Amino acid sequence: MKELLKEKLSGHFPNIQFEFIEQFDELTLKFDKSALITVCEFLKEEDGLKFNFCEDITAIDWATRINRFTLVYHIFSLENKFRLCVKVEVDETECSVETVSSIWKAANWAEREVFDMYGITFVNHPDLRRMYMPEEFEHHPLRKEYPLMGIPGAVPLPKK
Amino acid sequence: MGLESKLINDGFFTTTVDALAAWARESSVWPMPMGISCCAIEMMASGDPKYDISRFGSEVMRFTPRQCDLMIVAGTVTYKMAHVVKKIFDQMPEPKWVIAMGACTSTGGMYRSYNVVQGIDQFLPVDVYAAGCPPRPENLLNALMQIQDKVGKTRVKDFPDPPQISHESLQVDLSPSKN
Numbered sequence: 001m002k003e004l005l006k007e008k009l010s011g012h013f014p015n016i017q018f019e020f021i022e023q024f025d026e027l028t029l030k031f032d033k034s035a036l037i038t039v040c041e042f043l044k045e046e047d048g049l050k051f052n053f054c055e056d057i058t059a060i061d062w063a064t065r066i067n068r069f070t071l072v073y074h075i076f077s078l079e080n081k082f083r084l085c086v087k088v089e090v091d092e093t094e095c096s097v098e099t100v101s102s103i104w105k106a107a108n109w110a111e112r113e114v115f116d117m118y119g120i121t122f123v124n125h126p127d128l129r130r131m132y133m134p135e136e137f138e139h140h141p142l143r144k145e146y147p148l149m150g151i152p153g154a155v156p157l158p159k160k
Numbered sequence: 161m162g163l164e165s166k167l168i169n170d171g172f173f174t175t176t177v178d179a180l181a182a183w184a185r186e187s188s189v190w191p192m193p194m195g196i197s198c199c200a201i202e203m204m205a206s207g208d209p210k211y212d213i214s215r216f217g218s219e220v221m222r223f224t225p226r227q228c229d230l231m232i233v234a235g236t237v238t239y240k241m242a243h244v245v246k247k248i249f250d251q252m253p254e255p256k257w258v259i260a261m262g263a264c265t266s267t268g269g270m271y272r273s274y275n276v277v278q279g280i281d282q283f284l285p286v287d288v289y290a291a292g293c294p295p296r297p298e299n300l301l302n303a304l305m306q307i308q309d310k311v312g313k314t315r316v317k318d319f320p321d322p323p324q325i326s327h328e329s330l331q332v333d334l335s336p337s338k339n
Contacts, residue, residue: 133275141275149272149273150273154274157239157282158246159283
């Protein structure tokens with residue numbers, strides 16, 4: 001499966017640079033964020049791959065790197081019983097990615113969570129609201145600069 | 161029992177209405193089970209035949225705040241949930257008491273984090289804290305007995321003035337969200 005995946009991707013997208021990392025018996029695929037939609041569509045639709053289940057979307061804040069955030073998509077092929085991790089890098093200055101909720105419906109809420117926690121916006125997302133924090137909240141708690149105990153008064157408490 | 165033995169001797173006994181009311185109130189505290197997380201399981205266990213909260217006259221757990229005089233806050237209260245807890249507490253009639261059950265409710269517990277209220281006494285007048293994570297049913301019953309002591313000692317002059325709650329604060333906003 002791993003060989004087939006590498007072969008198909010490099011055959012179908014000769015212009016995109018793919019980086020394959022194999023760790024703990026799992027395959028990770030890295031590429032530029034501009035190709036995200038086309039590659040994800042290919043991964044879902046292509047015969048023999050059929051990654052039809054988006055398990056989770058999350059992000060990593062590296063704080064000091066040039067590409068500050070890494071978006072992580074965990075996708076699974078129910079047909080082939082194969083799991084793949086897709087990673088794209090996002091910079092703080094241009095903190096947005098095209099949404100994949102048009103490809104996998106399950107990505108809708110997962111992307112809302114990433115938006116809530118990291119402040120990465122998803123272009124063309126149908127309903128990009130905060131997932132967990134109150135709507136009037138102004139920060140993104142999982143960013144490294146946000147203090148563990150929060151900013152006093154950021155979420156108001158009821159009066160005693 | 162104390163009451164009957166007094167009645168056998170004289171056929172009557174003297175007391176104040178205030179004390180009688182407090183005795184009656186103390187013997188049937190109706191809890192509002194504010195079960196938010198795992199402490200609620202122990203709270204349910206304290207109602208089962210093995211621990212049997214009805215020995216203390218408190219088996220009538222009401223799921224409407226209007227009929228309760230004791231709120232058992234059992235579980236982690238997040239900042240988002242705090243407003244809901246407070247709204248329900250405000251709907252309980254006076255006089256009312258609060259048990260903070262468990263570590264999360266009393267201090268934030270193991271959730272030392274931006275999203276969990278570090279102790280509900282920041283927005284509720286807590287009477288008894290029950291320690292434990294979660295507290296065993298015996299511990300909750302002990303807290304209830306302490307509440308009963310407090311209720312029995314309460315007299316009319318101790319009650320606060322009726323709270324001035326504006327109608328706006330009790331209204332639920334049913335309009336669709338802005339987005």
